[in-house]
Each structure stands twice: as structure tokens, then as C-alpha cells.
Amino acid sequence: MKISVGLVFLQIISSRCFSSVATKHTENTEIMETSKNTLNLDEVEKFGKLSAEWWSPSSPLRSLHAMNSIRVPYIASTLDSSRDGKKRRILDIGCGGGFLSEGLAEHFHTLGWSDDAIEIVGLEPNSNLVQIARAHLPKHLEGKVTYLVDTIENYVTQNSNPNFDTVVMSEVIEHVDNPQEFLKYAISAAKSGGSIYLSTPGKSVFSWMTLILLMEHVLQIFPVGTHHYEKLVDLKDTLRMFRENNCEIREVRGCFYNPLLNVWHWNDSFKPVAYAVHALKSNSVEKLNP
Numbered sequence: 587m588k589i590s591v592g593l594v595f596l597q598i599i600s601s602r603c604f605s606s607v608a609t610k611h612t613e614n615t616e617i618m619e620t621s622k623n624t625l626n627l628d629e630v631e632k633f634g635k636l637s638a639e640w641w642s643p644s645s646p647l648r649s650l651h652a653m654n655s656i657r658v659p660y661i662a663s664t665l666d667s668s669r670d671g672k673k674r675r676i677l678d679i680g681c682g683g684g685f686l687s688e689g690l691a692e693h694f695h696t697l698g699w700s701d702d703a704i705e706i707v708g709l710e711p712n713s714n715l716v717q718i719a720r721a722h723l724p725k726h727l728e729g730k731v732t733y734l735v736d737t738i739e740n741y742v743t744q745n746s747n748p749n750f751d752t753v754v755m756s757e758v759i760e761h762v763d764n765p766q767e768f769l770k771y772a773i774s775a776a777k778s779g780g781s782i783y784l785s786t787p788g789k790s791v792f793s794w795m796t797l798i799l800l801m802e803h804v805l806q807i808f809p810v811g812t813h814h815y816e817k818l819v820d821l822k823d824t825l826r827m828f829r830e831n832n833c834e835i836r837e838v839r840g841c842f843y844n845p846l847l848n849v850w851h852w853n854d855s856f857k858p859v860a861y862a863v864h865a866l867k868s869n870s871v872e873k874l875n876p
């Protein structure tokens with residue numbers, strides 16, 4: 587009896603210490619894997635393969651870079667900018683090679699925010715992409731951005747009170763397994779009353795026609811297979827998941843992309859094609875039990 591109790595105890599301890607995090611080594615890369623997985627390794631590897639050309643103006647990812655023109659000022663506008671001496675902290679989940687983290691840091695730098703006023707943490711499970719993001723970060727932004735090789739599920743499990751003022755996940759939820767769990771982990775990283783920003787393609791015949799048929803097969807802006815229709819998340823489901831996690835929806839915007847000019851505009855008629863949600867975490871959200 588004593589031996590079996592001891593064995594069970596050892597099993598629990600070892601599963602806590604050793605099985606929750608592992609890294610998968612694939613061709614030239616290392617990917618963070620966790621037992622609480624929202625991670626889809628095929629998706630993460632796919633983006634890792636684009637690492638060398640991430641910041642190239644002719645990269646298939648140039649549309650994501652161009653999206654900064656609308657998302658950076660919008661995300662910044664949702665942050666409490668009162669100068670009360672407290673550092674504002676933003677978590678960028680699935681930061682890839684750093685477009686959004688770096689764009690936000692540059693924005694606040696231009697506004698004259700010091701390194702003591704703003705911190706951006708970029709989380710990315712693919713180590714190749716984190717290397718690219720770190721290498722691209724200009725010297726003058728180094729004090730504002732920290733890049734970590736991690737998944738959101740592991741990060742919130744390891745850090746009991748992340749308390750970020752703003753949590754962003756831009757063009758990530760359509761690449762994860764179990765979006766419901768992913769969103770729950772992401773929300774748990776925000777402080778009570780904090781902002782959450784999510785952007786993603788919609789799930790409709792219009793998004794299939796533009797994103798998959800036009801952008802992948804006809805114009806070949808993205809490699810074929812970049813998006814899988816069955817993984818796209820419908821706006822109604824996203825809003826429901828936010829509400830189920832005690833968040834209040836503040837705004838939903840439609841996103842329109844012109845592939846010929848590589849420019850983005852907010853346009854609510856395009857919500858079925860691509861949308862952005864700004865939500866606030868209510869003060870009564872239960873703390874996630876890791």
C-alpha cells in the first residue's frame with residue numbers, strides 16, 4: 587500500500603516537472619511542445635520554413651507586415667496612456683518573426699515612451715522565428731521588447747500572474763488546435779480590466795473565395811495550404827468564446843486588404859472576410875488553474 591502511494595506521488599511529481607514541456611527538433615528548428623496543447627506542429631513548422639524571408643518586401647508574409655498600418659495604431663489607442671509612472675505591458679502571442687511586436691515598440695518610441703513606460707513581450711513557439719525577430723530588432727528598441735520561445739499555454743502555466751495590460755493575438759487563432767482553449771489561455775494572461783485584441787480571417791464563403799481561392803491559388807500571394815478552411819473561426823464563435831470567458835466586447839471591425847497595393851483598411855462590410863475584435867476582461871474572471 588505504502589509503495590503504491592509512493593509510486594503515485596512520484597508519478598504526479600515527475601509529470602509536473604518533466605512532461606509538461608518538451609521541445610521537438612525538426613529540420614534546423616526547435617519547437618516548444620506542451621502537454622496542454624493548442625499547438626499544431628504542422629502549422630508552426632510551416633511558418634518556421636518562411637523564417638529566412640520573413641522581413642523581405644517580396645515575402646508571402648508582406649501582407650502581415652502591411653497590416654501594421656491599421657493594427658498598430660488601433661492596439662495602441664486601446665492602451666491606457668495616462669502617465670502615472672506605471673509600466674504598460676503588452677503580450678504579443680504568436681509573434682512570428684516580430685512584425686507586430688517591433689511595430690508596436692516603434693510606435694511607442696516615436697511617441698516618446700521610455701523603456702520604463704512600455705514593455706512588449708513576444709511569444710513564439712518556433713525558435714527559428716524568435717531568432718529572426720531578435721536579429722531584426724533595431725538597437726533603439728531593445729529595451730522595449732523581449733522575445734521568448736514559448737506557447738501561450740506554457741507561459742500562463744509557468745507565470746501565475748502575468749497581468750498584462752493588453753494581450754494581442756493577430757492572425758494566430760486560425761492556426762491553432764482547440765481555439766477555445768487557446769483563447770482561454772490568452773485571456774488569462776490579461777489583468778482584470780485589461781484589453782484583448784484578436785484579428786483573424788472570417789469563416790464564410792467570402793473568406794474562402796478571397797483568402798484561399800484568390801490569394802493562394804490565383805494570385806499566389808500566400809503559398810497554397812497557408813490557410814485551412816476548417817480551421818478558420820467564425821466571428822459569432824469568437825464572440826461567444828470571449829463572452830464565455832467573462833469578456834465584454836468593445837468593438838468589432840472588418841478588415842479589407844488590397845493585394846495589388848498591399849494596403850489594409852478598416853471596412854465593416856468585410857467582417858465575413860477578416861475581422862478584428864477588441865474585448866475587455868471583466869474584473870470577475872476566475873484565475874486559470876494551471
Ligand SMILES: C[S@@+](CC[C@H](N)C(=O)[O-])C[C@H]1O[C@@H](n2cnc3c(N)ncnc32)[C@H](O)[C@@H]1O
Nearest residue numbers: 624630633650680681682685737738756757758
Ligand atoms: C500567421 S503567424 C502570425 C504572426 C504575427 N502574429 C503577425 O501577425 O505578424 C502565426 C504564428 O502563431 C504561432 N503559434 C501557433 N500556435 C501558437 C500557440 N499555441 N502559442 C503561441 N504561438 C503560436 C505560429 O508559430 C506562427 O508564427
